[in-house]
Amino acid sequence: MKTINKDEALVMMTNLCARQEKCTSEVIQKLKTLGVSQNNIDEIIDYLIDNNYIDLKRYCTSFVNDKLKFNKWGKNKIRYELRSKNIDSSIIEQAISQIDETEYKDLQISELTKKMKTIEDADKQKIYSKLFNFATSRGYSTDIIKYILNNKQSNTLEDD
Numbered sequence: 001m002k003t004i005n006k007d008e009a010l011v012m013m014t015n016l017c018a019r020q021e022k023c024t025s026e027v028i029q030k031l032k033t034l035g036v037s038q039n040n041i042d043e044i045i046d047y048l049i050d051n052n053y054i055d056l057k058r059y060c061t062s063f064v065n066d067k068l069k070f071n072k073w074g075k076n077k078i079r080y081e082l083r084s085k086n087i088d089s090s091i092i093e094q095a096i097s098q099i100d101e102t103e104y105k106d107l108q109i110s111e112l113t114k115k116m117k118t119i120e121d122a123d124k125q126k127i128y129s130k131l132f133n134f135a136t137s138r139g140y141s142t143d144i145i146k147y148i149l150n151n152k153q154s155n156t157l158e159d160d
């Protein structure tokens with residue numbers, strides 16, 4: 001594998017960060033795969049942060065919005081993924097606090113309703129279990145899961 005020099009790596013990373021939001025750990029990983037030395041990685045990261053190519057608050061806000069809108073993830077899964085990128089909890093919580101609670105609850109209801117329609121089991125306990133597993137895998141909180149499932153089951157399943 002050919003290693004690249006610091007200047008080439010800097011140009012590559014500024015172009016990358018200008019096109020798409022990246023966090024520090026993603027850029028570090030990319031630089032390591034390119035064979036850049038640790039000293040040069042540190043200097044490049046400092047430059048990118050100082051020149052606003054990397055902004056963790058902006059990254060988190062974008063990540064939260066994208067994962068909610070496109071992936072229909074819940075707060076717990078978003079929080080977990082951001083922590084896995086070594087982002088400070090206070091920055092994560094600030095971005096998550098910007099989620100509109102009404103829209104968030106509507107999203108969860110919509111996703112669970114869609115999933116419920118795909119379950120062909122007649123046993124209410126199995127339906128509840130499958131929906132609960134689906135919802136937790138999406139990162140929805142257990143309180144809202146129980147509320148939604150109890151209301152949906154009493155409204156939808158007993159009409160059958």
